[in-house]
Amino acid sequence: MFAQSLQDKLALTAINSINGQNLLSRLPLNDQPLYGWYETLNGGEVTQRNAQYDVQDDDFQFYKQEITNVHNSEYTSTPDGPYDSTNAKFGIAVIKKVDDVDFDFTGLDASDKITLDADGDGTVDIGLKFTLQPDFRYGRMTLDSVSGSIGGPIQVPLRTEFWDGESYISNSDDSGSQFITKEYCGLSNLSNSDAYLTDTVNTNGKQAVNLGKSDIVRAAQTTSQRGFVRLFLRQGITQPEGTMCSWPNGTQPWLQFNWRDFGDEDPSAVIIFGAYRGNDRIIYRGEPNLVSH
Incomplete structure (x- = not known):
């Protein structure tokens, strides 16, 4: 194995191919020490001349x-993208060249190259885009606000959505996002409210959406x-603003959203119990942080 001083150093590189924007700050794996040269090839033989650079993730x-939240200091995101092969290029670049060893760009189209300062040293690097490009979408999980009779149960439609560049649409490609209905908290106009979430499977265990939707969630x-x-x-x-609940570990924080201008938080629904009571005309007053957003 060659000494480290004789090894090329590689780094991820990413760019918006439409406007040239550097996307490296949004890649958590950029230039991680987990990457390195290995002495063994795929066949298992040891070599000191044809070492392969192994990326495992x-x-x-x-x-x-991320954007600044004017109401508090909580993490707040804003939708953009999606990023795929039509508007972005993700790849790898040699940022430390030993004896001018680099990718062989002979015969490659200009669209296969990524010209960017990949390591922030002020020098422009020419990288090579991956053969298969990722498809990154800004997503969220949403619950519909509903109403029904007191006591319930009331069906609460659940969806996963992604931003398509103009609006949110249901993510029919998603049959993996999960949820556990027993893990919930609430804000109510009743000091003694005991409303809760459950599901029709009655396990209160981990469930998943099917084609971006689920119809098993109930409020009662x-x-x-x-x-x-x-x-x-x-x-x-x-912890959602105004609540007194928190959880020891998050499962899918990328499905949170800035629903009430308090920063990214869990999906929620406003449930009205007692919406149907004969011919009575009941008008509920909006409570701050509860139904006003």
């Missing part, structure tokens, strides 16, 4: 675009009473 990630009350409540379904570890 089962979860290639792309950070959301232990004590039947008229009122409304905002119920949050856990996805991250942050």
Whole structure:
């Protein structure tokens, strides 16, 4: 194996191919020490001349675009993208060349190259884009606000969506996002509210969406009473503004969203219990942080 001083150094490189924007700050794996030269080839034989550079990652990630929240200091993202082969290029570049060893760009089209300062040293590097490009989408999980009789159960439609560049659409490619209905918390106009989330499977265990949707979520009350409540379904570890609940670990924080201008938080739904009561005309007053956003 060659000494480290004689080894080329590689780094991830990424660019918006439409406007030339550098996307490296949104790649958590950029220039990680987990990458390195190995002495063995795929066949298992040891070599000191044809070492391969091995990149091992089962979860290639792309950070959301963060913005400043004018209401508090909580993490807040804003939708952009999607990023795929039509508007972005992700690849790898040699940022430290020994004896001018670099990729062989002979015969390659200009669209296969990524021209960018990949390591921030002020020198432009020419990288090679991956043969297969990732498809990054800004996503969120959403619950519909609903109403029904006191006590419930009331069906709460659940969807996963992604930003297509103009609006949010249901993600029919998603049959993997998960949720656990027993992990919830709420805000209510009733001081003694005992509203809760459950599901029709009655396991309160881990469930998953099917083609971006689920119809098994239900809202109910232990004590039947008229009122409304905002119920949050856990996805991250942050405590929703105005609540007194938190969780030890988050499962899918990338599905949180800035629903109420308090920063990215779990998906939630406003549930009105007692919406149907004969011919009575009941008008609920919006409570701050509850139904006003």
